[in-house]
Each structure stands twice: as structure tokens, then as C-alpha cells.
């Protein structure tokens with residue numbers, strides 16, 4: 001696409017979070033039910049990333065903020081009606097329809113990780129760190145739902161990739177490069193986006209790592 005010079009669209013923390021989630025979800029998938037040490041480590045990593053992404057949705061760069069991309073049903077249906085057009089959309093950030101998929105992906109990943117924390121396996125060796133809070137049957141139910149929600153997550157990821165392929169093939173618009181480099185050319189005037197200062201990223205990393213560490217310890221603080 002020609003147009004403006006390449007202009008920053010996604011900030012670095014949003015991109016790092018996205019690609020780290022991809023790697024860790026794949027790791028959790030391949031190790032689930034088999035290499036449980038790797039599985040739980042990947043799971044804690046996912047939890048840290050999700051905590052960070054939620055925080056960044058309130059204080060991060062403009063295109064990462066929920067208030068910027070979560071729209072009501074009117075805007076979503078309105079955008080849906082124009083989606084079949086073969087022209088590339090000059091969107092700044094997620095489209096209203098893309099936002100639905102982003103929120104669904106985040107919610108299902110949260111549910112997936114939360115169920116894993118309470119999951120109890122048959123012999124109790126590889127149970128989640130919060131499984132001590134529930135009885136055996138509830139822990140087994142969490143295990144079953146952990147498997148079920150994983151099917152939902154797989155479905156959403158397939159839809160996500162299909163949407164990206166649709167933009168590439170039907171609209172001739174490459175969304176992936178911008179998620180890697182952070183930059184994109186715009187057809188119209190380049191947007192003047194606001195990005196967050198580095199200290200907010202550092203604070204977010206501390207909060208996310210602290211939360212993941214505490215959850216991995218079964219929410220038990222060390223005794224001083």
C-alpha cells in the first residue's frame with residue numbers, strides 16, 4: 001500500500017506481549033498433559049503476559065487501550081457491513097470487529113489459565129497451585145473444563161488467523177508486518193498517536209511478574 005511514510009501504530013510492549021503469548025500458548029499446548037514442568041512454567045508466563053496486557057489496556061499507547069478500540073454493537077455491525085469491500089481499510093488500530101476477537105481471545109486465555117490453576121490430575125502429582133483450595137471432584141471438573149476451554153481457544157485462534165488471511169487475500173492489506181515492526185503506511189493523513197513513557201512499561205513488568213510469582217506460589221506470601 002502506498003500513502004504516508006511508515007508511521008508508528010503499535011507500541012513495543014504490545015508487540016512483545018503478542019508474540020510472547022503466541023510462543024507460550026504454543027508451548028503450553030504442546031506440553032499440556034505430558035511435560036508438566038514446562039507446561040506450568042509456560043502457563044505462569046501466559047498469566048504474567050495477560051496481567052500486563054490488561055494493565056497496558058488502561059495505561060499503554062493509544063492503540064493498545066481498550067477505550068480506543070472496544071466499540072458498541074452499532075459501530076461493530078456498521079463495520080461488519082463494509083467488510084466485504086475489496087478496498088483496504090485505513091484503520092488506526094483494531095477494527096470494531098477485530099476488537100471483538102481481541103476481547104474474546106483475552107477472555108478465553110484468562111479462563112484457560114484460571115482453570116489450569118485449579119486443575120487436579122488423577123494422582124495429584126501435577127495439580128495446579130490453587131487446587132488445594134477446592135475438593136478433588138471440583139479440581140477434576142476444572143481439569144475437564146481446562147480441556148474444553150482449550151478447544152474454544154483453538155477455535156478463536158483459527159478465526160484470528162482466518163481474519164488475517166482474509167485481509168491479506170481479499171483486501172490486499174498486510175496486518176502482520178505492522179504487528180512485527182510497529183509501523184504501517186496510511187492512505188489518508190498519518191495519525192498523531194500518543195504512546196506511553198517507558199517507566200509505565202517497567203512498572204507493568206514488575207506488577208505482572210509479581211502477580212505471576214504470587215499465583216505460582218498458590219497465593220501464599222513468604223513468611224518473614
Ligand code: HEM
Nearest residue numbers: 028032033040043046112113116117119121126127128143
Ligand atoms: C493459558 C495457557 C494454557 C494452555 C493453552 C493449556 C493447555 C492445556 C492442554 C492442551 C492440556 C492437556 C489436556 C489433555 O490432557 O488433553 C493441559 C493440561 C493441564 N494443564 Fe494446562 N494450559 C494452560 C495453562 C495452565 C496453567 C496456568 C496451569 C496451572 C499451573 C495448567 C495446568 C494443567 C494441568 C494440571 C493439566 C493436566 C490436567 C489433567 O491431567 O487432568 N495449565 N493444559
Ligand code: HEM
Nearest residue numbers: 014018021022025093094095098102105106157175176179
Ligand atoms: C496463539 C496464537 C495467537 C494468539 C492467542 C493471538 C492473540 C492476539 C491478540 C490478543 C491480539 C490483540 C493484540 C493487542 O491489542 O494486544 C492479536 C492481534 C494480532 N495478531 Fe495475533 N494471536 C495469535 C497468533 C497470531 C499469529 C500466528 C499471527 C500472524 C500470522 C498473528 C497476527 C496478529 C496481528 C497482525 C494482529 C493485529 C491485528 C490488527 O491489525 O487489528 N497472531 N493477536
